[in-house]
Amino acid sequence: MIYLPTRVCFGESVLQRAEDHILRLGARPLIVTGRSSARLSGALDELIVVLERADLDWELFDQVEENPSLDTVLTGSKALRESGCDFLIGIGGGSPIDAAKAISLAAANSLGRDELYQTDRFRTALPVAAIPTTAGTGTEVTQYSVLTDPLSGIKAGFGHDLAFPRLAVCDPRHTLSLDPAVTLNTALDALSHLLEGIYSNQRDPLLYPLIHSGAGAILKHLQSVLEQPQDLAGRTELMRASLFGGITIAQTGTTLQHSLGYPLTTSFGLPHGLSNAVVMRQVLELNYPALKGELDALFAALGLNREGFTAWLGELPISVKLELDDSFIEKSVGEVLASRNMANNPIEISAGQIRDIYRGLKG
Numbered sequence: 001m002i003y004l005p006t007r008v009c010f011g012e013s014v015l016q017r018a019e020d021h022i023l024r025l026g027a028r029p030l031i032v033t034g035r036s037s038a039r040l041s042g043a044l045d046e047l048i049v050v051l052e053r054a055d056l057d058w059e060l061f062d063q064v065e066e067n068p069s070l071d072t073v074l075t076g077s078k079a080l081r082e083s084g085c086d087f088l089i090g091i092g093g094g095s096p097i098d099a100a101k102a103i104s105l106a107a108a109n110s111l112g113r114d115e116l117y118q119t120d121r122f123r124t125a126l127p128v129a130a131i132p133t134t135a136g137t138g139t140e141v142t143q144y145s146v147l148t149d150p151l152s153g154i155k156a157g158f159g160h161d162l163a164f165p166r167l168a169v170c171d172p173r174h175t176l177s178l179d180p181a182v183t184l185n186t187a188l189d190a191l192s193h194l195l196e197g198i199y200s201n202q203r204d205p206l207l208y209p210l211i212h213s214g215a216g217a218i219l220k221h222l223q224s225v226l227e228q229p230q231d232l233a234g235r236t237e238l239m240r241a242s243l244f245g246g247i248t249i250a251q252t253g254t255t256l257q258h259s260l261g262y263p264l265t266t267s268f269g270l271p272h273g274l275s276n277a278v279v280m281r282q283v284l285e286l287n288y289p290a291l292k293g294e295l296d297a298l299f300a301a302l303g304l305n306r307e308g309f310t311a312w313l314g315e316l317p318i319s320v321k322l323e324l325d326d327s328f329i330e331k332s333v334g335e336v337l338a339s340r341n342m343a344n345n346p347i348e349i350s351a352g353q354i355r356d357i358y359r360g361l362k363g
């Protein structure tokens with residue numbers, strides 16, 4: 001089953017062409033951003049031109065940090081209620097866009113700190129438009145928001161149909177200002193989503209053409225974009241791959257790979273995409289016997305075999321050595337086994353297998 005309620009506008013300078021769709025969402029937007037990327041990417045200035053031309057007032061909430069916290073969502077929810085805004089526009093990577101989704105739900109349903117993951121309390125939402133400035137999460141077309149609780153140190157997502165953005169405005173020009181590290185990490189998040197679309201128990205062959213095409217775009221263009229950051233044609237392909245990854249996980253959910261990555265982000269500050277990437281080979285090895293046909297078909301579409309894919313991964317500058325101790329490993333094993341993604345996993349995974357993967361990252 002495929003459900004995709006987001007209107008997607010994709011292409012160079014598409015923001016101007018999306019104007020009517022933005023204006024239909026409401027009369028006064030709260031623009032939700034991180035500290036600098038909305039400006040650096042040029043997206044905020046372009047949006048302001050559109051809003052001023054339509055004579056719309058707007059408010060700015062520009063306090064979203066990487067891996068947004070529950071507290072930031074509550075602060076944003078208060079700002080939204082006080083502002084009188086009637087829709088939201090999230091500009092940025094996954095962090096500000098996920099925050100915009102959660103702020104909308106928190107304000108519309110008067111949710112408190114303990115209620116942000118209680119999706120049975122979600123009755124309504126204010127419309128959200130998403131303008132991605134990274135090519136990785138695909139959050140512009142998903143029903144997920146991933147938040148971190150600073151009290152417990154646990155990072156976890158929720159999913160609800162009311163969290164789908166109403167509009168996604170994807171202009172690859174907005175990713176030209178990404179530095180090589182964020183370009184690499186975010187592209188590997190997209191690759192992770194595409195692979196997990198095959199791993200997931202909710203896999204759907206309808207998605208395989210998107211998965212094959214998206215993964216192919218990353219294999220073909222990532223290196224050249226890292227060498228030439230202004231390669232707009234390559235950036236366009238990476239943004240398309242990210243969009244396809246988002247469409248995929250909106251249907252299939254994520255799996256063990258994302259569950260393993262979250263503790264690496266909360267405990268060691270590893271960026272989200274990198275935390276998936278450092279366990280990508282290990283998760284592939286675990287899942288391969290159960291999904292040989294599907295994965296071999298993917299590798300064939302990429303013009304490779306499994307060994308060729310693993311060799312490609314091995315050449316990426318993603319190896320990390322972390323100061324992992326037993327208490328981190330035991331706490332994380334519990335979190336991984338309890339995470340909701342695990343229900344999507346194609347095979348039963350034991351605590352021992354999770355321990356071994358983490359031990360392999362030890363410095």
Ligand code: NAP
Pocket residue numbers: 033034035036037038040041064065066067068092093094095096098133134136137138139142143144145146174175176177178179182186189272273
């Ligand atoms: P991010 O955390 O949004 O941003 C990473 C860094 O890149 C920030 O410093 C940001 O600056 C900067 N940046 C973003 N766009 C830029 C641009 N065009 N030029 C220069 N700098 C730019 O990174 P992300 O990987 O896109 O998002 C990760 C978050 O999304 C994680 O919390 C992850 O769990 C979540 N996620 C959500 C989904 C979903 O479906 N909802 C899926 C996967 C991941 P600023 O701080 O100024 O913004």
Ligand code: FE
Pocket residue numbers: 137189193258272
């Ligand atoms: Fe992700």
